[in-house]
Structure formats: C-alpha cells, structure tokens
Amino acid sequence: MPRRIDPEVAVAIMRAAGLEPLEPYPGANVAWNCRCVKNEHKVAPTFTSVRIGTSSGCRHCGRAASGERRRAAGRERAEADMRAAGFEPLEPYPGAAVRWRCRHVACGRTVHPRLFKIRAGVGGCRACAGRAPVDPAVAEAEMRAIGMEPLEPFPGRVRDPWKCRCARCGHIGTPTLNNIRRGQGGCYACARCVR
Incomplete structure (x- = not known):
C-alpha cells in the first residue's frame, strides 16, 4: 500500500518549488491548483511530478528555463566556433545573423563578422582578406x-x-x-x- 503524504509536508514541498497552493492537498497524483510565486500564473501540476522533478510546477517558468538552457548551449557553441576561426568575442553572442564585435587574433583588429558566415567559411576580417599565405x-x-x-x-x-x-x-x-x-x-x- 502506498505511503500517505502528510498534507503539511506536501504544502512545504510545493512552496519550496515556488508554488503557492490555492486549495487543500488533493492527493499525490491529482492536479493541484496553485499559483506560481514568480509570475502569478495559475497552474495545476501533480504533487508527484513536482516532488520527483519531472515538472517545475509552472509550465511558463519551465519553458523559460528550457529556452535559456538551449540559448546557453548555443552561446557556448557559437563562441567555440568563433574562436576556432581565429576571433575572440568582445561581447555576448547576439545571434547567428547579427554582426558580432570580436578581435581578430591574427591582426588584432576589432571586426564585426556574422557567425553564420564564419560557419560557412566566408567573412571575418576584411583587412586580412586575400592575405592568407598561398603555396x-x-x-x-x-x-x-x-x-x-x-x-x-x-x-x-x-x-x-x-x-x-x-x-x-x-x-x-x-x-x-x-x-x-x-x-x-x-x-x-x-x-x-x-x-
């Protein structure tokens, strides 16, 4: 027989997850009406999903956190690609199609290449274009x-x-x-x- 959860413990766990219960504890696997403390949205996660971590409780906050994780991974890859091409970023990653202020390591100039062009093998430092050593x-x-x-x-x-x-x-x-x-x-x- 499953163990019963103390309603006070359940409320404390929901509050620790940033959710304020709007009704008494309904049970572990029943949708529980709550309000997200961060953005005031009304949500209804199950206690079990919040307790075991499969849900953040608030789908709006969950989407925002997921998007931020994807953007962070994209930023890391973008910076790695730019450095591999010989450019040191001087500002946060603005997006693949936006000019990105960087320092060209080979000549020391501040340039503004677009990441999508660098990844395509085009662009970079105009001053150095055509100066690469040729056999x-x-x-x-x-x-x-x-x-x-x-x-x-x-x-x-x-x-x-x-x-x-x-x-x-x-x-x-x-x-x-x-x-x-x-x-x-x-x-x-x-x-x-x-x-």
Whole structure:
C-alpha cells in the first residue's frame, strides 16, 4: 500500500518549488491548483511530478528555463566556433545573423563578422582578406590550368598582379590569382576576341 503524504509536508514541498497552493492537498497524483510565486500564473501540476522533478510546477517558468538552457548551449557553441576561426568575442553572442564585435587574433583588429558566415567559411576580417599565405607551387598550377604561364615568381598575395604569358595567343598580362579563382579568364586579349 502506498505511503500517505502528510498534507503539511506536501504544502512545504510545493512552496519550496515556488508554488503557492490555492486549495487543500488533493492527493499525490491529482492536479493541484496553485499559483506560481514568480509570475502569478495559475497552474495545476501533480504533487508527484513536482516532488520527483519531472515538472517545475509552472509550465511558463519551465519553458523559460528550457529556452535559456538551449540559448546557453548555443552561446557556448557559437563562441567555440568563433574562436576556432581565429576571433575572440568582445561581447555576448547576439545571434547567428547579427554582426558580432570580436578581435581578430591574427591582426588584432576589432571586426564585426556574422557567425553564420564564419560557419560557412566566408567573412571575418576584411583587412586580412586575400592575405592568407598561398603555396607558390599551388598558385602556379592554378595559373597554368587556365592557360597562363607565369613569367615571374608568385607575388605572395592573391590580389597582387602577376606577370604571365597566355599559352594560347602569347599576350603578356598581369592577372591576379584572386580574379582567376573567381572564374575570370587570365588573358585580356583572348577575352576581347571572344566577344
């Protein structure tokens, strides 16, 4: 036979959970009309659900607490993603699509990237864009793949002009590796002939 709960003990447990009973103790598994001390909402949890912790008692407070736990987990992951990309957050996480004030670890500048762009591999520090080190052998292979033969060593940055000769027409030009990677052709003379 189940053990009977002392009504005074039940009331004390409900009050400790932030609920003020509005009626006498009805039984362990019967909805008990109460008022949430925090937000004044009327709720009706069972004593058992509050006692064993499956319910906070107030569904409004429970939802708010659940949402805060999800947001906290999202904040931790967001900060970890930003740090992994080389940015130190300088303010609390504002949301994935909102500009987030951070310090770019590589150059020390204060920047405002959006987390969703960082996660997509885009964005970050505009001042450092195009300055990432590129292997000269890879750069030369990319130029040769589009029919341009480098006439001088790789200049070191993807946005710097690079003197090359077109293997098709022999024209000497100065395309940038950045433009090549964007899909632009390397030879201005050949591009004019195609029109």
